[in-house]
Amino acid sequence: MSAAEPTVIPLWPEGVPNLRADATDEKTTDNRTSNIHHPSLTVYPAPADKANGTAVIVCPGGGYMRLAMDKEGVEYAQWLNTRGITAFVLKYRMVEYGQPAPLQDALRSIRLIRSRAAEFGVKPDRIGIMGSSAGGHLSSSAATLFEAPEGKTGNALDSVSARPDFAILCYPVITMTEPNTHAGSRKALLGENPTPELIARWSTENQVTAATPPTFLFHTTEDGAVPVENALAFYAALKRNKVPAELHVFEKGGHGVGMRAGNGPTSDWPVLLEAWLRLHGWITP
Secondary structure (H helix, E strand, O other): OOOOEEEEEEEOOOOOOOOOOOOOOOEEEEEEEOOOOOOOOEEOOOOOOOOOEEEEEEEEOOOOOOOEEEHHHHHHHHHHHHHEEEEEEEOOOOOOOOOOOOHHHHHHHHHHHOOOHHHEEEEEOOOOEEEEEHHHHHHHHHHHHOHHHHOOOOOOHHHOOOOOOOOEEEEOOOOOOOOOOOHHHHHHHHOOOOOOOHHHHHOHHHHOOOOOEEEEEEEEOOOOOOOOOHHHHHHHHHHHHOOOEEEEEOOOOOOOOOOOOHHHHHHHHHHHHHHHHOOOOOOOO
């Protein structure tokens, strides 16, 4: 995988688990992709002269209804490439399936990359996951439920560890509980009237353990779509379980700021992320 051009690989070449019989073609409007039935990974290899063996799976957001493939996918991947990191943008199943399909897709991506690490030019113990908004919920699910039975499908790859080595959560949806949940994400993921058990299960602040990997989070106080309490709850759970974690809360910036400029100090969050990645050795000199 030395070529600079991205490559698309199917996530389930043996067949998508529980593929809907009425599956139709996916749709892309204004760089937002929806109606996904055949998940895939788009591989953005790090430049050969910068590659450091680290990989990051990028999960775009979109309320489990659509994926912001450019702003929270390709742009992140290109930034990671300049830091020597090979990026994999994940196109995952959403509202058409609900849970556990998104979790299965995220964990399968980790298992697939880990099992083919040499092919991709990465190291099996340097695989992280990164997500924004609902993609942050999916990333936090992978970081906490990597051994969950819901994430397995009976394929031989289930035997490969699906634990990410680190997680990066950008203005993430975390809780499914009122009043701080993102109602659209919860409905798309769990249905109109989820049971208390489902709500508790997929509120990822409840699933943090000492085995959860080191995590970087950022959020904004002005976020009117996904309240900052989501990131605060996950950080508090990490702290209780003594998981290395770093949280940045910015005053300005609405939801979905991505890596775009023009949001004052909030736009500097990638600088802080790079410093954190260097602190843990995921980016090396």
